[in-house]
Amino acid sequence: MFSETVELRGHIIDSLILPKVLDEILRAGGTFKIHQIKIGQQRVDQSFARIEVSGPTHETLDELVLRLRQHGAEVVEKADVQLASAPADGVFPANFYVTTNQQTFITLDGKEIEVRPAIMDSAIAVDSASQRATAVKFYEVRKGVKIVVGHQGIRVAPIQRSTARTEVFEFMSNVSIEQPKSAVIREMAREFKRARETGGKILVVTGPAVVHTGGAEHLERLIEWGYVDLLFAGNALAMRDIENVLFGQPRRMNLDRGSLDDEGHENHIRAINAMREAGSIARAVEIGVLQRGIMCSCVRHGVEFVLAGSIRDDGPLPDVITDAIEAQKAMREKITGVTIALMMGTMLHSLAVENLLPANVKTFCIDINPVSVSKLTERGRFQAVGLVTDVEAFLRELTDCLVKLDATTARDGAKT
Amino acid sequence: MRELLLCPPDHYGIEYEINPWMSRARGAEAALAQKQWKDLRATLSKLDCKIELVTPQPKLPDMVFTANAGLAVGKKFIPSNFRHKERAGEAPHFSRWMEEHGYQISWLPEDYYFEGEGDALFVGDALFCGYKFRSDIKSHRAVADILGCLVVSVELVDPRFYHLDTCFCPLPDGGAVWFPAAFDEYGQRAIREHIPELVDVVPEEAAHFSCNAIVLERDIVLPEGAPKLMTTLRERGYRCHELPMTEFLKAGGACKCLTMFLPQRGAMPNAH
Numbered sequence: 001m002f003s004e005t006v007e008l009r010g011h012i013i014d015s016l017i018l019p020k021v022l023d024e025i026l027r028a029g030g031t032f033k034i035h036q037i038k039i040g041q042q043r044v045d046q047s048f049a050r051i052e053v054s055g056p057t058h059e060t061l062d063e064l065v066l067r068l069r070q071h072g073a074e075v076v077e078k079a080d081v082q083l084a085s086a087p088a089d090g091v092f093p094a095n096f097y098v099t100t101n102q103q104t105f106i107t108l109d110g111k112e113i114e115v116r117p118a119i120m121d122s123a124i125a126v127d128s129a130s131q132r133a134t135a136v137k138f139y140e141v142r143k144g145v146k147i148v149v150g151h152q153g154i155r156v157a158p159i160q161r162s163t164a165r166t167e168v169f170e171f172m173s174n175v176s177i178e179q180p181k182s183a184v185i186r187e188m189a190r191e192f193k194r195a196r197e198t199g200g201k202i203l204v205v206t207g208p209a210v211v212h213t214g215g216a217e218h219l220e221r222l223i224e225w226g227y228v229d230l231l232f233a234g235n236a237l238a239m240r241d242i243e244n245v246l247f248g249q250p251r252r253m254n255l256d257r258g259s260l261d262d263e264g265h266e267n268h269i270r271a272i273n274a275m276r277e278a279g280s281i282a283r284a285v286e287i288g289v290l291q292r293g294i295m296c297s298c299v300r301h302g303v304e305f306v307l308a309g310s311i312r313d314d315g316p317l318p319d320v321i322t323d324a325i326e327a328q329k330a331m332r333e334k335i336t337g338v339t340i341a342l343m344m345g346t347m348l349h350s351l352a353v354e355n356l357l358p359a360n361v362k363t364f365c366i367d368i369n370p371v372s373v374s375k376l377t378e379r380g381r382f383q384a385v386g387l388v389t390d391v392e393a394f395l396r397e398l399t400d401c402l403v404k405l406d407a408t409t410a411r412d413g414a415k416t
Numbered sequence: 417m418r419e420l421l422l423c424p425p426d427h428y429g430i431e432y433e434i435n436p437w438m439s440r441a442r443g444a445e446a447a448l449a450q451k452q453w454k455d456l457r458a459t460l461s462k463l464d465c466k467i468e469l470v471t472p473q474p475k476l477p478d479m480v481f482t483a484n485a486g487l488a489v490g491k492k493f494i495p496s497n498f499r500h501k502e503r504a505g506e507a508p509h510f511s512r513w514m515e516e517h518g519y520q521i522s523w524l525p526e527d528y529y530f531e532g533e534g535d536a537l538f539v540g541d542a543l544f545c546g547y548k549f550r551s552d553i554k555s556h557r558a559v560a561d562i563l564g565c566l567v568v569s570v571e572l573v574d575p576r577f578y579h580l581d582t583c584f585c586p587l588p589d590g591g592a593v594w595f596p597a598a599f600d601e602y603g604q605r606a607i608r609e610h611i612p613e614l615v616d617v618v619p620e621e622a623a624h625f626s627c628n629a630i631v632l633e634r635d636i637v638l639p640e641g642a643p644k645l646m647t648t649l650r651e652r653g654y655r656c657h658e659l660p661m662t663e664f665l666k667a668g669g670a671c672k673c674l675t676m677f678l679p680q681r682g683a684m685p686n687a688h
Contacts, residue, residue, distance in 0.1 A: 011568060011569065016603075017602070043566050070548065
């Protein structure tokens with residue numbers, strides 16, 4: 001939302017100018033916040049109101065403010081942000097402004113500019129020539145770049161909590177093992193469907209637990225049905241998935257037979273070698289080495305993935321980005337347009353991704369460990385729902401709900 | 417005895433078009449305009465008004481509409497800041513005349529448009545001011561500051577009724593004659609809230625500028641063409657004097673536009 005602050009003075013109550021201005025804002029699709037109001041005590045006393053007017057676009061707001069000026073509203077000149085030069089590569093100037101994950105605007109030359117992307121724990125780099133404000137991480141800043149310092153000229157537009165009672169976020173905010181899981185998962189399924197229908201991107205962040213618990217096939221189905229647009233994971237998820245496909249024995253456990261294998265401990269190394277031999281996971285799918293599984297489904301259905309490495313990785317797989325900063329960059333580049341993030345069985349990876357997401361992304365956190373779910377949902381995010389449950393059980397129920405929802409839609413469609 | 421400022425129509429004519437009534441192709445007849453103006457002056461004199469005259473100036477044809485000279489309250493005079501450059505030249509002539517006649521002149525900031533009594537009429541101690549087509553709402557605030565009175569700002573929405581005095585006429589009993597459709601919804605509500613006794617004018621009579629009337633206690637001088645309004649006013653105990661105003665209607669003016677009260681009312685009790 002873009003905003004301007006206007007002031008009304010005069011006999012704005014007797015003349016009904018104040019209600020007229022507020023109505024006009026709402027009619028134009030804008031919103032207002034009355035920052036100050038002083039009502040005249042005597043009949044001849046004039047009144048005063050300072051109102052923050054917000055509109056969805058610059059154009060709507062300009063048009064609206066122009067109309068409000070006709071009714072006597074005066075635009076309050078905004079103070080520009082204060083800038084200081086970065087003293088060295090990778091160092092922000094003292095007192096630099098630290099971003100949140102909410103939509104943020106800065107005033108530059110009297111005009112509001114949106115800071116992009118909405119990412120937390122960054123500084124704001126300003127290019128006056130191109131009138132651009134960018135949230136930057138340490139490694140992105142070069143000596144001399146202008147960085148916003150202090151708080152002047154900064155406006156944060158907080159996410160409004162949903163007021164629709166049916167939304168899953170309305171009734172689920174606490175993490176508890178004693179939650180009505182079916183109802184929550186049903187609502188989550190509705191959110192997934194809504195995202196798919198409205199062009200929102202769904203991001204899945206998952207650890208190898210999805211394979212260990214036997215949930216891989218459900219995730220594959222989600223991918224096949226178009227409910228996954230992006231996958232962020234580590235070496236382990238891809239490795240266990242591929243091992244499971246090639247050898248059927250992740251971590252010496254034969255999932256089909258439910259028994260231990262003698263030589264199972266070396267299979268994941270052999271799986272990695274097969275991928276390294278092929279050159280990449282995509283190539284392995286292309287030449288037929290990898291014919292099913294989560295990673296194979298991603299390749300076949302054009303789902304982009306970023307595999308970030310860690311110090312305990314075996315291999316790693318050829319697709320894994322081992323430079324943490326490069327991996328973070330790759331994830332940041334791809335998250336544009338994400339509206340739902342499903343995080344399953346991986347606390348550290350989920351926390352890392354959550355730091356990159358704007359506040360308006362709806363987040364579902366699934367983990368068998370209540371501590372992980374709490375950590376992920378209690379980070380000030382407005383739209384986060386956590387479920388303490390087994391990943392396989394969750395995915396099974398989610399896919400069932402989606403099947404039922406599709407059936408209902410089809411039936412309703414046939415009726416009309 | 418009420419005192420009124422008039423300006424002889426010696427240089428009157430349709431020389432430009434700044435409202436929907438004006439058409440240079442359909443000019444005013446000079447001789448007839450003279451006659452209609454003289455009849456108005458005679459009627460007002462007969463009703464015991466003291467008539468003051470400001471000297472008409474060449475190339476300022478609309479100077480005849482003295483209601484737009486400014487607003488006189490007590491001994492204060494707020495000269496108009498005309499929106500159209502065609503009329504801006506009138507201001508110094510009017511303010512000089514007012515100054516010479518003992519008025520204290522309070523100029524508004526140059527960028528505040530205000531067209532005087534044409535857009536500012538008292539009902540009791542509340543000043544009703546029209547805005548949008550000619551006056552700015554900003555000027556209303558400044559006028560309230562100068563006079564120390566309540567100003568009720570109302571938005572005009574029909575370009576044919578571009579000044580408040582073309583669609584609104586206060587009566588001495590605290591009521592007013594008005595054409596509601598000339599105001600926006602909020603203006604209508606504000607007027608209704610402040611003035612309980614309102615006389616609505618029907619559209620066909622409003623189009624004859626029936627609201628553009630001069631009210632002198634029980635006598636009302638108004639343009640001809642308002643039989644329904646006259647009946648209502650007579651029932652309320654007013655004497656109506658209708659006059660032909662055809663030549664001035666061609667410029668979007670009638671009886672009230674051709675006069676300015678000297679002053680419109682006495683000083684406000686709490687004026688500073």
